[in-house]
Amino acid sequence: MPKDLTNSRIDRQNILNNEIAISEIQIKSGVKGILWNNKVYLTKEMTAAFFEVDIRTISRYIEQNTEELTTNGYEVFRGKKLKEIIDNFGKDINVPTKTTKLGLFDFKSFLNLAMLIAESEKAKILRQMVLDIVIDLINKKTGGGTKYINQRDKDFIFAATQEENYRRQFTDALKNYVEDSKYKYSHFTNMIYVSIFKENANEYKKILDLKAHDKVRDTFYSEILDIIAAYETGLAEEIKKEFENNNNKQLTIQKTESLFRNFEQLALWKPLIKRGRTKMASRDMALREAFHYQLAEYIEPLEKDEYQKFLGATGDELEKLMIENSDILKRLKDRS
Numbered sequence: 001m002p003k004d005l006t007n008s009r010i011d012r013q014n015i016l017n018n019e020i021a022i023s024e025i026q027i028k029s030g031v032k033g034i035l036w037n038n039k040v041y042l043t044k045e046m047t048a049a050f051f052e053v054d055i056r057t058i059s060r061y062i063e064q065n066t067e068e069l070t071t072n073g074y075e076v077f078r079g080k081k082l083k084e085i086i087d088n089f090g091k092d093i094n095v096p097t098k099t100t101k102l103g104l105f106d107f108k109s110f111l112n113l114a115m116l117i118a119e120s121e122k123a124k125i126l127r128q129m130v131l132d133i134v135i136d137l138i139n140k141k142t143g144g145g146t147k148y149i150n151q152r153d154k155d156f157i158f159a160a161t162q163e164e165n166y167r168r169q170f171t172d173a174l175k176n177y178v179e180d181s182k183y184k185y186s187h188f189t190n191m192i193y194v195s196i197f198k199e200n201a202n203e204y205k206k207i208l209d210l211k212a213h214d215k216v217r218d219t220f221y222s223e224i225l226d227i228i229a230a231y232e233t234g235l236a237e238e239i240k241k242e243f244e245n246n247n248n249k250q251l252t253i254q255k256t257e258s259l260f261r262n263f264e265q266l267a268l269w270k271p272l273i274k275r276g277r278t279k280m281a282s283r284d285m286a287l288r289e290a291f292h293y294q295l296a297e298y299i300e301p302l303e304k305d306e307y308q309k310f311l312g313a314t315g316d317e318l319e320k321l322m323i324e325n326s327d328i329l330k331r332l333k334d335r336s
Contacts, residue, residue: 005115005127009068012115013301014286016072016108020311021134026107028133029126033107034089041085041104043093047113051120061116062103073109077102138287141311146288147208150221152310159222163229170232177243179250187253188260192231195264196224196273197280198294207290221283227276231263238263274298283310 003011015021026040031050033042044062048055062069077085078101085102086095095102105113111130117123142149150156174184181187190200199207201216208219217225238259242251251259281295286302287310 003131005131006118010285010299010301012068012112013072015115015130015134016112017302017304018134018137018286018307018311019304020307021130021137022108022111024137025111025130025133029129031107031110033105033110034085034092036085036088040107042110043095043105044103045094047105047110051114051117051123053117053120057117057119058113061113065116069105069109069112072112073106074112075104075106075109077104138311147210147214147219149287149310150219150283153222154309155222156225159225159229160217163217163225163232166229166232166236169236173236173239174256177239177251178256179252181253184253184256188235188256191257191260192228192235195260196227196231197277197292199292203294207292208284208288209290221279223276223279227272230272235260235263287311 005012005015031040031042033040033046035041042050044055044058048058051058062074082099082102085093085104086099093102111126114120114123114126115130138146138149141152170188171185174188178184186201193200193204197204204210204216205214210216210219217228220228239251239256242255242259243249277295277298278300281292281298282300282302283306284290284292285299286306292299
């Protein structure tokens, strides 16, 4: 679904927090202003001229969106800072020397305004360019697909390797202590997924457009893998205890489901699951353009350091190392 930046603050903030993309947008947009303290600034008059709208339109958008624009760099200069600006750029910005305050957009807040202005054709063109650059950047970083962008996190390898070990404990518990059933492994795995992020494996695969042969867990973020591992090792222990309390008689599927329901209600899961849902829903929306309908209430703009984690130089190096050492990593994973 095409993004309408004029209507979605989360979509706007996701772009504005992506400093890697902002740098490229600034270069390609060719926006001119005054350069002060290594930042480009534009007055309301300069901004109105760029977007080919009346200055009153700019003032109206500032008034209606003060908090958002200020958060992203719009500033009203007064006192010493204003004097420095006028002393250095008074002629360039055509400001009377007796001005007592002056609103200035830095490039980020200027871009924020471009995402808000519905009346300007130039703003519309700039918005489309912004979206194209963001998409191209992510595709470039991920080789054309975001399916495994989660693996650009330095914590992924450890989390995935550890989770495999706990997964084995869980499946062994189901094998040894729960009555035989053709579907018990997939059934209880889906119960874990639904408990943590409200989707079973098939629902998750549809949202990420995964193929039949794609392994779901290879696409999970490290935080999700950690919570799944905690569920698996905890449930394995609970199942074993109940088996022993039941005179070593295998548990029914219904009894195991009851154990699960009690286990997932433990208060300790609440902050971990909330964090996991927020990470999954917010990252997938910003990085994969995948929308988890069941997790809509948890979606937040992605923080700046999240973009650095998945799109920055560290992620580039990690991905390169993983490709170069894929055989070694597979052997380590199989051995764990």
